[in-house]
Amino acid sequence: MGSMHETLAAGAAAAPAWLTPARDAARQAWKTTPLPTRKTEQWKYTSIAPLEQDFGPGQPVALDRAAVDGLLPDIGALRLVFVNGHFAPALSSDKLPEGLELVRFAEADDSQAARIREHLGSALPAGGHPFATLNGAALGDGLFLAVAPGASIHEPLQLAWLTAGDGEPFTVTPRLLLLAGENSCLSVVEHFADAGGSAPSFSNAVTELLLAPGATVNHYRLNLEQGHALHIGGVHARLDRDATLNSFCLGLGADLKRLDLVVNLAGPGAHAELDGIYLPRGDEHVDYHTCLEHAVPHCTSLETFRGVIGDRARAVFNGRIHIHPQAQKTRAELSNKNLLTSADAEVNSKPELEIYADDVQCAHGATVAQLDTLALHYLRSRGVSRAEAEVMLSFGFVNEVLESARLEPLRDALRPLLASRFARDPSLMRHLA
Amino acid sequence: MLTIDNLHARVEGKDILKGLSLTIPPGEVHAIMGPNGSGKSTLGHVLAGRPGYEVTAGTVTFDGRDLLAMDTEERARAGVFLAFQYPVEIPGVSNMEFLKASVDAVREHRGEESLDAVTFMKKARAACKTANLDQTFLKRGVNEGFSGGEKKRNELLQMLLLEPTLGILDETDSGLDIDALQVVAEGVNSMRGADRSFILVTHYQRLLDYIQPDRVHVLAGGRIVRSGDASLALHLEDKGYAWLDDEVA
8 A cells, every 4th residue: 555645646537638737736736735634723623544545546337327316316406427436427417408518527628628727726725725636636527517697597406426336445536616607596416425335435526616796606515425435525615796605515424524615705795605514423523614715895604504413423613704804894604503412422613713804793603512401391291202302303403404405305305314314213203304 | 180199399409399289170170370489380390290390299190190100201192281381492393293293192192093194284274273373383493483472372282283181271371462362261161171171370360261260279388278269369369469478387
């Protein structure tokens, strides 16, 4: 087994020639990028030790349609499916609505390649992020999405990044670049899931969302992998004037799961709403690091993350709000509430405020609690068993956040999934969802 | 139906009930009145099995069973219903989900089949009408953002659907305007029957203008100090509770 730097980048697939210079540069950078340790502040509570495996490249695996349908909720969406990083046309929609341009990097024509080159990496933090650098170094293919100015795409787009396979550990490097044109509107559901098989996998996924003035993007990031399907991901958004990002994250736990959600409010009047739910149980781990960069005046951000942590699971939530000196009239709110349903469960919750402007409204709060005994008693006083009452309360705690998700079919599809996280006996969730 | 004998109970280390005895025969409505701090609400909580309310002596027999040995949910399934003075908000769980879970639990205990969605919806709508709650309240989170009066009417809604044999109303009249009070009273009156009893815990005579009690008891210092017919309530309204001081001592 080689060094971790080598094994993590070993999954690199062939890249189109126009991408090679950028990839070579990322490879150079990766070689000297220090791997985070528990002494690295941003990785204090998340160990990357599960990545110490001899990873190879992800191979194409044929999945049958019924299995994929069972895995992905039917939300009436256009669907694109990738299995182990390989596009699966047989499982994907072949028609695109007017106003939506979509091409894989591998199939980009010259003009598309030029636009991809121009924008790829532009939403990433200046100082770099170790796993974004790795994504660039291992990048073979990616997905480029562009919404035409003024286009309002009604049908949501569902991108399924699946892993499946038996045998050797493998890595996958998903990459999405979205350009939302002026005053355009699009809903994208990124759905990460493990489609079965015994092989450990590591997905290192980077999404860049570039919102032109007045654009609205509803972005859903569902990280449903569990166990040895490891995931480290970054969603990096840049919002121009009056753009709106509505972001919803759902994370089940895994042996290792980490998501960095970074939103740059770069044009006055930009608005971001970040909602999230995390539900680790067993021995799982999940880590959300969010960062709102208020770089200009008159922007707003509202953030609500809630987690229910069971058994011996561990969750990390770090919510940073950075208000730059010129970002006057900023309004930023952050709430993080956690419910521990076991004495051995653990959460590390940290709001992190850096405010350099003086005329701002900024509110934040973080709580860690157990199930409310009075609410539990109230339900039981109506005949509901303690076990079912506990499921109902845990469900209600996160369902409040789910209700803020704008896509109704997605809400309907996710409710049973949420309930099933708390009810080991399905009869306990029969009155929910 | 319910026999309470020499009940002593303690809350946060403080003795509140100090030898309370009371018998409620089937089909009767008993009002329990008394000054603040006399233990009225404690009695309701003890009967419903609320955590933190410790029974230190005495017995409570409900339909021949030892009520105090039963878990809270068992009591509810056996037919005890406490309308809370301060109903609890449970955001994220719809009233409908909550009601269905409750009704199913009680029906299952009685050996009855779970109601299908359509039949249940019909019943729930009818109960909404009686409780004068708009049907949209079924879709909202349990008590979430309800006004004080709406919460009380939601308690009535639950009682109508659960059809308990013993309904305990803990100061349901407090904070209610006269219209809401009438709605609650009519709901209770519509449920009165030979096999169903009620305990009305109240501070004021007002509720009893609308629900005629069979017996009125005065609770003071943790014990029943006086019992009588409905006229006792009028006497209390007239004289206040001060004259009881001698009896408590």
